[in-house]
Amino acid sequence: ILAWNETPRPLTETACIHHLFEAQVERTPDAIALVFEDAQLTYAELNQRANQLAHHLRTLGVQPEERIGLCVERSVEQIVGVLGVLKAGAAYLPLDPHYPIDRLQFMVADAHVRLLLTRQMTPADAVTAWFAGSVVDLLADADQIRRQPTINPTSDLGPQQLAYVIYTSGSLGQPKGVLIEHRSLVNYTEAAREAYGITSSDRVLQFASINFDASAEEIYTTLISGATLVLRNEPMIETIATFLRLCDAWRISVLSLPTAFWHELVARLNADNLVLSECLRIMIIGGERVMPERVAQWQQTAPLVQLINSYGPTEATVVATMFPVPPQSTASDLRDVPIGRPLHNLTAYVLDRHLTPVPVGVPGELYLGGASLARGYLNRPDLTAQQFIPDPFSTHPGTRLYRTGDLVRWLPDGAIAFLGRVDKQVKVRGFRIEVGEIEAALRQSAAVSDAVVMAREDTLGDRQLVAYIIPQPSHAPTTRELRNFLLGKLPDYMIPTAFLTLERLPLTVSGKVDRRALPVPDRQRQLEDAFVAPRTATEQQVAALWLDVLKLDQVGLHDNFFELGGHSLLATQLIAQLRSTFQVDLPIRHLFAAPTVAGVASVIDRMRWLARRDDAIVAADESIEEGEL
Numbered sequence: 001i002l003a004w005n006e007t008p009r010p011l012t013e014t015a016c017i018h019h020l021f022e023a024q025v026e027r028t029p030d031a032i033a034l035v036f037e038d039a040q041l042t043y044a045e046l047n048q049r050a051n052q053l054a055h056h057l058r059t060l061g062v063q064p065e066e067r068i069g070l071c072v073e074r075s076v077e078q079i080v081g082v083l084g085v086l087k088a089g090a091a092y093l094p095l096d097p098h099y100p101i102d103r104l105q106f107m108v109a110d111a112h113v114r115l116l117l118t119r120q121m122t123p124a125d126a127v128t129a130w131f132a133g134s135v136v137d138l139l140a141d142a143d144q145i146r147r148q149p150t151i152n153p154t155s156d157l158g159p160q161q162l163a164y165v166i167y168t169s170g171s172l173g174q175p176k177g178v179l180i181e182h183r184s185l186v187n188y189t190e191a192a193r194e195a196y197g198i199t200s201s202d203r204v205l206q207f208a209s210i211n212f213d214a215s216a217e218e219i220y221t222t223l224i225s226g227a228t229l230v231l232r233n234e235p236m237i238e239t240i241a242t243f244l245r246l247c248d249a250w251r252i253s254v255l256s257l258p259t260a261f262w263h264e265l266v267a268r269l270n271a272d273n274l275v276l277s278e279c280l281r282i283m284i285i286g287g288e289r290v291m292p293e294r295v296a297q298w299q300q301t302a303p304l305v306q307l308i309n310s311y312g313p314t315e316a317t318v319v320a321t322m323f324p325v326p327p328q329s330t331a332s333d334l335r336d337v338p339i340g341r342p343l344h345n346l347t348a349y350v351l352d353r354h355l356t357p358v359p360v361g362v363p364g365e366l367y368l369g370g371a372s373l374a375r376g377y378l379n380r381p382d383l384t385a386q387q388f389i390p391d392p393f394s395t396h397p398g399t400r401l402y403r404t405g406d407l408v409r410w411l412p413d414g415a416i417a418f419l420g421r422v423d424k425q426v427k428v429r430g431f432r433i434e435v436g437e438i439e440a441a442l443r444q445s446a447a448v449s450d451a452v453v454m455a456r457e458d459t460l461g462d463r464q465l466v467a468y469i470i471p472q473p474s475h476a477p478t479t480r481e482l483r484n485f486l487l488g489k490l491p492d493y494m495i496p497t498a499f500l501t502l503e504r505l506p507l508t509v510s511g512k513v514d515r516r517a518l519p520v521p522d523r524q525r526q527l528e529d530a531f532v533a534p535r536t537a538t539e540q541q542v543a544a545l546w547l548d549v550l551k552l553d554q555v556g557l558h559d560n561f562f563e564l565g566g567h568s569l570l571a572t573q574l575i576a577q578l579r580s581t582f583q584v585d586l587p588i589r590h591l592f593a594a595p596t597v598a599g600v601a602s603v604i605d606r607m608r609w610l611a612r613r614d615d616a617i618v619a620a621d622e623s624i625e626e627g628e629l
Contacts, residue, residue: 004414009191009344011371016157016182017189018086020224022047028200028226035250036076036231043226046080048150053084053138055148060115060134064089064155065162069108069116070210071095071127074231077138078210079219081117089155091162093177094210101130102489106174107167108133110379159183165378166213166314169433169494171424173440177378180213184317187371189220191344195308195322196254196282200226203279204254205247207232213318214286218256227254237261238588239576240268248277256284258430259309264569266294268576269301276302286310286319287430288463289418290337299328311339311418314432315387315402317372320346323415338415339408346370347393349401350410355392360410365422367401369394374402426455428463429569431493435465438496441489442467447477452505452513453496456520464497464565468518471501483563497565532557539601541581546597549574561595584608 012020029044041049062068068085070092072078085092093111095104097118108116108131116131120139127135138145159182167175198204204222206229208214222229236246243265247255257265262285268274283298283305290309298307312319323340342348350364351357358364369391376384391399407419424435435453442451450470457463471477477485479499486495498521506517534543534557546555550564561574575588578600584607591600 004341004410005347005349007342007344007346007370011183011345012186012190013159013183015186016086016159016161017163017185017220017224018050018083020186020189021083021220022152024224024226031200031226032228033223034076034079034229034231036074037233039076041076043223046083046223047152049080050083050087051150051152052145052148053080054087054153056136056141056145057084057088057090057115058153059148060136062088062090062115064157066090066115067093067111067113067162067165069093069095069111069113069131071097071104071116071118071131072138073097073119074206074210074233075119076231077119079229079231081138082210082219085117086163087153089153089157089161091164093165093167094215096209096211096491097126099491100488103175103491104130107177110174111165111177157182159186162375164216166211168314169425169437171434171436173437175437176380176383178314179375179378180216180314180317181375184372184374185216185220187345188217188317188319188343189224191346191372192217192319193221193225195343196221196284198222198225198227198254202227202253203230203251204228205230205232205250205252205256207255207257213314214256214258217284217318234589235587237572239572239579240265241272241274241576244269244274244276247280251279252277253279253281254284255280255282256286258287259285259290260288260429260569263291263294264572266297266301270297272576276305280305282306282308284308284310286312288427292334292337295325295334295337299325303327309337309339311416313368313402313404315374316346316368316404317374319343320368320372321348321416336417338411339418340415342368342370343372346372347401348416349393350408350416358409360412363407363409363419366404366406366408366416368404369399369401373400424454426463426465428455428465429493429567433465433494438465438467438486438490438494441486442469442482444489445477445482445485447472447475447481449473450505452515452518454515454518464567465495466498466500466518466521467496468505469499469501470503470505476501479563493567497567529556529558534597534601536601536605538582538605539597542578542601542604543597545574545577545581549577555597557598558596561591566595578604582608584611 025043025047030042032040033043033046034041068090070081072081082092114133116135118127118135118137161182162179163182163185164180165177167177170176198221204218204227206218230250236243307325309323310319311321321340321342323338347369349357349367351367352364376388387403388400391401405421405423405425407422408416411417426433426435438453439451442448448469449472452468453465455463456466482499483495500521506514508514534540543555549570571588571591575586578586582604584604590603
């Protein structure tokens with residue numbers, strides 16, 4: 001076990017992550033660094049724009065270690081904003097403009113944010129509704145920013161400086177901020193660049209939201225290697241077919257995807273006879289347990305594309321272990337796909353409750369140590385001390401281990417196999433969720449006496465959140481009321497799929513909630529609205545597709561797709577089937593705007609009518625031309 005932790009490599013001791021980017025700019029100033037739709041920047045142009053923003057931020061009094069809010073949609077300006085904040089000596093705090101206002105207000109208050117970066121695509125009134133500090137609009141203030149110097153800012157910043165703060169779900173009812181320093185980010189980025197073999201000839205897709213630390217892998221491994229970072233847009237992920245077509249058109253060679261999205265991609269590759277781009281050479285997945293069946297399908301479909309299963313909590317800077325899946329692996333070869341071995345300058349220990357190493361094959365809790373550990377949690381010294389403990393196996397003062405809460409075991413070859421959790425944290429479609437945060441939010445409702453939330457996997461690979469509610473005697477809340485209440489407090493990926501009302505919670509003999517005794521929700525329609533049968537042929541066809549995707553026995557005309565258990569991945573399935581069935585190019589935004597059978601059917605009927613009208617006009621024009629001839 002000690003030999004498996006022999007991972008030391010020379011550390012870049014004096015550099016911050018933007019220093020590595022600046023060094024790459026010197027090597028390849030004219031190479032394309034960034035592409036988004038029709039816009040692109042060379043390394044020199046990206047560096048100059050980031051420098052101008054950094055100088056502008058300094059004129060506004062930005063100080064080292066200050067947290068700067070970054071509320072910018074995916075765009076060139078978003079990447080300029082990230083680099084500009086780092087070059088100014090500050091740390092960026094990504095803020096999703098689509099998050100509930102309560103959550104945004106908590107994060108900016110908890111992080112003591114006084115300055116926010118945004119752009120005109122984010123409506124000004126939406127920002128001012130939850131932020132009272134100063135705002136820099138990267139588009140509206142562009143002229144002022146462009147008057148700043150283009151040279152690299154000088155500073156005394158060192159690797160111990162804070163680089164970013166990422167908020168993750170918290171068990172006590174509020175999210176918690178994880179503090180990542182430059183040295184941790186540099187160590188991980190250099191290890192990942194080597195593991196993935198990133199070179200200047202690569203084109204890397206920037207898939208992850210900047211609110212999640214997977215984005216750091218995509219951004220920094222690319223920009224310190226001379227490769228090209230290609231930002232995806234929203235239409236790209238409407239269907240798997242569209243995603244693969246654009247990957248090919250954009251010549252993507254490196255993909256890093258959430259495991260849930262990859263599962264769907266592999267399923268559609270086989271079911272719809274889709275093909276991968278010949279440019280793709282490596283596929284990195286992570287976020288939750290991998291289905292061996294999908295691995296076997298992948299190996300048959302893409303035998304020449306390297307598949308890497310990665311694992312890592314935010315507290316260990318993106319990824320801590322990796323497992324390159326051997327070519328030609330079958331489902332029986334990989335009954336449980338390992339999460340691999342620790343990266344450079346990281347250590348992994350499997351310990352019992354007395355912090356004693358367990359033998360190979362024996363389950364224990366995974367503890368991580370080494371150069372990529374976070375500083376700790378923002379404003380939470382108690383939680384930091386609880387989760388980041390002194391390393392009992394190191395002779396160097398101050399070294400720490402992070403308690404992951406993951407139950408694992410060593411395999412005979414030194415790889416680590418993931419078994420589950422030792423607490424109530426769950427992963428749903430790649431999102432790390434503390435169910436205690438959802439339970440705390442539900443208990444804030446005046447209609448809820450108590451609540452328990454758990455993740456259930458009722459169908460192969462489909463894990464969903466289920467909420468069990470004990471209502472107040474005065475009012476039994478409806479599913480719609482509970483969903484709407486939570487949508488005002490939590491991101492949509494934390495909203496349970498099903499809500500079950502109980503008279504009481506089952507308890508163990510010790511008085512704790514017996515989660516194993518909680519009933520499994522059936523897949524029947526559970527809405528309070530009266531069922532209205534689809535009427536027209538289009539409505540009936542749409543309803544039939546909903547039944548297939550949602551695995552239900554009945555869907556009504558006015559039922560809401562998302563209230564029935566639909567989510568983003570199921571939405572991509574539905575849109576693909578709707579397009580194939582009706583031969584219309586239906587954008588996914590229509591499903592979000594009108595998420596009922598009636599709404600979708602109406603849009604389809606309108607699109608088909610317009611198509612017939614256009615065909616008639618073209619036919620009439622051709623007839624006139626033939627008559628004239």
